[in-house]
Amino acid sequence: MSTDIKSFKAGSPMSDVLRMERMPHIWCPGCGIGSEVNSFAEAVKRSGIDPKKLVVVSGIGCTGRVAGYVNFDSIHTTHGRAIPVATGVKLANPDLTVVVFSGEGDLTGIGGNHLIHAARRNMDLVVICNNNFTYGMTGGQVTPTTPNSAIASTTPYGNYEYPFSLPFLVDAAGATYIARWTSMHSRNVTQSIEEALLRKGFSFIEVISPCTTLYLRRNRLGDGVDMLQHYQENSILKHGCDTRETAIDYQGKIVVGKFVDKNKPTYLEGVDKCCVKLVGDDYQLYGKTIPEREAEEKAEKERIAARRAAMAATEAQGEEAVPAKPRKALAAKVKKAPAKAPKKAAAAPKAAKKAAVKPVKKTAAKAPAKKVAAKAVKKAAPKAVKKAAPKATVKTKAMAKAAPKKTRK
Ligand SMILES: Cc1ncc(C[n+]2csc(CCOP(=O)(O)OP(=O)(O)O)c2C)c(N)n1
Numbered sequence: 001m002s003t004d005i006k007s008f009k010a011g012s013p014m015s016d017v018l019r020m021e022r023m024p025h026i027w028c029p030g031c032g033i034g035s036e037v038n039s040f041a042e043a044v045k046r047s048g049i050d051p052k053k054l055v056v057v058s059g060i061g062c063t064g065r066v067a068g069y070v071n072f073d074s075i076h077t078t079h080g081r082a083i084p085v086a087t088g089v090k091l092a093n094p095d096l097t098v099v100v101f102s103g104e105g106d107l108t109g110i111g112g113n114h115l116i117h118a119a120r121r122n123m124d125l126v127v128i129c130n131n132n133f134t135y136g137m138t139g140g141q142v143t144p145t146t147p148n149s150a151i152a153s154t155t156p157y158g159n160y161e162y163p164f165s166l167p168f169l170v171d172a173a174g175a176t177y178i179a180r181w182t183s184m185h186s187r188n189v190t191q192s193i194e195e196a197l198l199r200k201g202f203s204f205i206e207v208i209s210p211c212t213t214l215y216l217r218r219n220r221l222g223d224g225v226d227m228l229q230h231y232q233e234n235s236i237l238k239h240g241c242d243t244r245e246t247a248i249d250y251q252g253k254i255v256v257g258k259f260v261d262k263n264k265p266t267y268l269e270g271v272d273k274c275c276v277k278l279v280g281d282d283y284q285l286y287g288k289t290i291p292e293r294e295a296e297e298k299a300e301k302e303r304i305a306a307r308r309a310a311m312a313a314t315e316a317q318g319e320e321a322v323p324a325k326p327r328k329a330l331a332a333k334v335k336k337a338p339a340k341a342p343k344k345a346a347a348a349p350k351a352a353k354k355a356a357v358k359p360v361k362k363t364a365a366k367a368p369a370k371k372v373a374a375k376a377v378k379k380a381a382p383k384a385v386k387k388a389a390p391k392a393t394v395k396t397k398a399m400a401k402a403a404p405k406k407t408r409k
């Protein structure tokens with residue numbers, strides 16, 4: 001039976017948000033960017049904003065590819081220039097909602113100057129920063145957020161620089177909305193983006209996310225799932241936390257939450273105020289007086305509120321329409337699922353399974369993963385068990401191959 005790719009893509013629940021003709025995407029398995037895009041798409045839908053008035057701007061990098069995949073007006077601009085381009089779009093048409101979706105290398109390295117000045121101006125932008133601690137697209141070099149001591153292609157003996165804490169940086173620069181999550185916190189990411197889309201001023205949402213192919217492999221931190229588990233075990237929820245306390249150490253705790261949400265006149269409001277002083281009531285921006293623009297803004301807000309109300313009503317109807325029994329049956333199925341785990345894994349004694357995976361994560365960059373994992377498997381289990389836990393062996397081989405020669409000694 002042949003698969004009709006065209007109708008498969010058209011039938012996808014994401015077909016209205018993503019450019020399905022561009023699928024499959026380039027992101028690696030386990031990379032956090034995909035789930036962020038999903039959260040973003042969900043947030044756009046939930047916000048009730050008019051998708052035709054939304055513009056997405058990205059710089060260069062794996063995250064920079066987002067602009068090319070979303071089914072909105074978008075610009076994939078040059079490295080580090082997403083914020084100035086987005087600023088230009090907003091100034092040219094203040095009716096648009098402008099989102100910057102880019103990597104931390106793009107936004108805080110080459111584009112760092114633009115970031116701090118947009119925050120200082122309280123420019124009306126929503127900035128979503130995928131922070132994977134590395135330049136993913138170009139081979140895993142150190143970035144301004146790579147934790148001290150982490151290994152990168154340009155710091156094979158460990159990073160001796162100190163990283164930016166992005167919430168602290170943009171807070172000091174003047175951002176009026178700041179949140180941080182990890183790619184495991186999909187719903188919170190959605191919620192923060194939704195909030196940011198509906199507010200004015202400079203909003204910054206950092207999403208800590210795994211670059212499986214370069215950062216995780218080079219630092220021997222396992223795969224995407226291992227990192228999600230790390231996020232789950234090490235995230236500390238602290239809404240309103242002082243951003244001075246949000247630094248991230250190598251494999252340390254990650255403070256997450258909404259840290260800042262305050263009102264301050266935006267850049268465009270500042271322009272208006274100044275021009276009204278100079279020109280008086282005749283002042284117009286793109287042919288519209290301030291009262292005219294205010295009336296339009298009010299009407300748009302009402303349309304958004306109506307769309308949100310309609311969505312809430314449809315959701316409530318959907319929930320009522322789901323009969324109680326099938327939902328229970330589904331829950332039972334989910335609970336039963338672990339029993340279907342691969343036979344080989346089930347055959348392995350618990351201690352052996354544990355030993356085969358854990359030392360790789362704990363020893364991280366310090367000890368050669370190949371040796372440690374092999375030792376642990378040998379100690380914990382006889383031949384049969386080694387056979388039953390092939391995942392760790394495969395993983396360590398791949399990681400040993402990827403690791404820089406010097407650190408493997
Ligand atoms: C002016 C310029 N300098 C350098 C590059 C090479 N370059 C492309 S992407 C990139 C790093 C992107 O890193 P990040 O923003 O963290 O995105 P990621 O790939 O990690 O998602 C670099 C250095 C470039 N394209 N243009």
Ligand code: SF4
Binds near residue numbers: 032062
């Ligand atoms: S190289 Fe890293 S950041 Fe780029 S797609 Fe792969 S996992 Fe994601």
Ligand SMILES: [Mg+2]
Binds near residue numbers: 104105131132134136
């Ligand atoms: Mg990056």
